[in-house]
Amino acid sequence: xxxxxxxGVVFGGAVELRFVCCLRRPVKMSDMEDDFxxxxxxxxxxxxxxxxxxxxxxxxxxxxxxxKALKEDDPKAALNSFQKVLELEGEKGEWxxxxxxxxxKINFKLTNFPEMMSRYKxxxxxxxxxxxxxxxxxxxNSILDYISTSKQMDLLQEFYxxxxxxxxxxxxxxxxxxxxxxxxxLYLEREExxxxxxxxRQLHQSCQTDDGEDDLKKGTQLLEIYALEIQMYTAQKNxxxxxxxxxxxxxxxxxxxxxxxxxxxxxxxxKMHLREGxxxxxxxxxxxxxxxxxxxxxxxxxxxxKYLVLANMLMKSGINPFDSQEAKPYKNDPEIxxxxxxxx
Numbered sequence: 160x161x162x163x164x165x166x167g168v169v170f171g172g173a174v175e176l177r178f179v180c181c182l183r184r185p186v187k188m189s190d191m192e193d194d195f196x197x198x199x200x201x202x203x204x205x206x207x208x209x210x211x212x213x214x215x216x217x218x219x220x221x222x223x224x225x226x227k228a229l230k231e232d233d234p235k236a237a238l239n240s241f242q243k244v245l246e247l248e249g250e251k252g253e254w255x256x257x258x259x260x261x262x263x264k265i266n267f268k269l270t271n272f273p274e275m276m277s278r279y280k281x282x283x284x285x286x287x288x289x290x291x292x293x294x295x296x297x298x299x300n301s302i303l304d305y306i307s308t309s310k311q312m313d314l315l316q317e318f319y320x321x322x323x324x325x326x327x328x329x330x331x332x333x334x335x336x337x338x339x340x341x342x343x344x345l346y347l348e349r350e351e352x353x354x355x356x357x358x359x360r361q362l363h364q365s366c367q368t369d370d371g372e373d374d375l376k377k378g379t380q381l382l383e384i385y386a387l388e389i390q391m392y393t394a395q396k397n398x399x400x401x402x403x404x405x406x407x408x409x410x411x412x413x414x415x416x417x418x419x420x421x422x423x424x425x426x427x428x429x430k431m432h433l434r435e436g437x438x439x440x441x442x443x444x445x446x447x448x449x450x451x452x453x454x455x456x457x458x459x460x461x462x463x464x465k466y467l468v469l470a471n472m473l474m475k476s477g478i479n480p481f482d483s484q485e486a487k488p489y490k491n492d493p494e495i496x497x498x499x500x501x502x503x
Contacts, residue, residue, distance in 0.1 A: 219247050219254040227261060234265045241265075251289035256282065260298060267306055272314055275306075279318065283325040296334045303341055315345055336365060336380060343387050347394070355391055359384060373407075378414030386423040393427065402431055422451035426463055429470070438474035445470055450485050461494050468498045 226240035244258035259282040266275035279302070286295040299322060306318055319342040326335050339358055346355035362384045366377040373381055385408045392400040405428045429444035445467040452460035464486060471480045481490040489495065 216248075216252075216254065219244060219252075222247055223254050223258055226258065230261065230265055234269060238262055238265055251285050253290055253294075256285045256290050256295075256298070259285070260302065263302060264305065267309075272311065276314075276317060276321070280321060283321070286325065286329060292331065296331055299334060300337060303338065307341065312345065312349060316342070319345065332365065336362065340383060340387065347387065347390055350394065352391060352395065355387075359388055359391075362387075375411060375413055378411040379416050381411055382408055382414050382416040382420050382424065386420045389423055389427045398431070398434065401427055405431055417455065418451040419455040419457055422448050422455060422457060422459060422463070425451060426459065426466075429463070429466055433466070433470060433473075438470050442467065442470040442474060442476070446480075446483075446486075453485060461489070461492065464489055464492075465495055465498055468495070 222240070222244045226237050226244060229237035229240055241258040241262050245255050248255040259278050262278045263275050263282065266272070266278060282302075283299075286292075286299070290298075303318060303322065307315065309315060319338055322338045323335065323342070326338065339362055343355055343358040343362070346352070346358065362380075363373075366374050366380050366384065368374045375381075385404050389401060389404050392404065405424065408424045409428075425444045425448035429441045429448055432438070432441035432444060445463050449460050449463040449467055452458075452463055464480075467480050467486070471478070481487055
């Protein structure tokens with residue numbers, strides 16, 4: 160069965176409601192896939208306009224969707240077709256922004272990194288006025304997440320630094336924080352700890368009160384900073400700093416962190432308690448770390464499960480750690496089977 164497009168416009172006072180029921184072409188299963196995490200959700204949008212006689216630009220819209228239809232079978236032709244969207248739009252707007260997002264993705268797949276970088280810089284010129292703040296923030300985050308799969312560390316660094324340069328005048332604190340965090344993780348992976356510490360200082364300053372104290376209202380961001388610091392000091396084997404960071408993190412209550420962040424913090428606590436011979440506390444922290452890593456799908460869950468078994472043995476507990484609902488599915492995991500045999 161094939162469905163074709165209808166575009167409608169409903170006017171009401173100063174409010175213009177534009178909607179796209181579907182596309183002006185057959186809809187394929189691949190259309191259900193959103194590029195860059197929900198690429199086309201703005202096809203359903205509510206626009207406020209002083210001019211209620213404004214019409215959607217049908218030529219631009221058609222050119223965009225015709226271009227998108229080419230990208231799987233003929234990506235180079237799609238690039239040329241998306242270029243026509245930019246030529247047609249005249250003044251910068253949403254269709255040019257969407258076309259540039261597609262061009263970035265296609266060039267990434269073609270490993271044409273210089274052109275991809277050039278298109279990304281072009282896209283960043285749209286964020287101040289051509290598209291809404293929320294949409295630009297979401298799109299840039301999605302692009303950065305998408306290219307983060309690359310093993311080209313220099314390319315990633317250029318992407319993050321270019322984004323930060325573009326944000327100097329945009330005053331988008333959330334996007335600035337997220338981009339700096341991504342850059343910090345890159346420095347961590349490259350073991351460039353001096354550069355990472357500089358990033359961490361900037362992130363800390365953005366989460367402090369005028370008195371220089373941690374702003375506990377920014378608890379989620381603070382925990383993300385602490386987790387990044389913990390990973391750095393773990394690599395440097397700085398146990399004194401790790402203990403201080405772990406204790407600081409426990410004082411933050413007003414936060415809804417990603418489970419991966421809490422996994423890092425609780426694993427740090429488990430290792431600290433293990434070193435200090437506090438096996439019951441270590442057991443508790445390793446179990447919490449395991450649950451958080453498991454929830455986030457991190458492979459660190461297996462490592463923490465091994466530590467959990469070790470803590471269980473050291474505290475001479477008669478309780479089998481694999482009796483818990485969360486750990487039971489991993490009882491016969493090949494990586495930890497040798498340890499499970501010890502506690503049967």
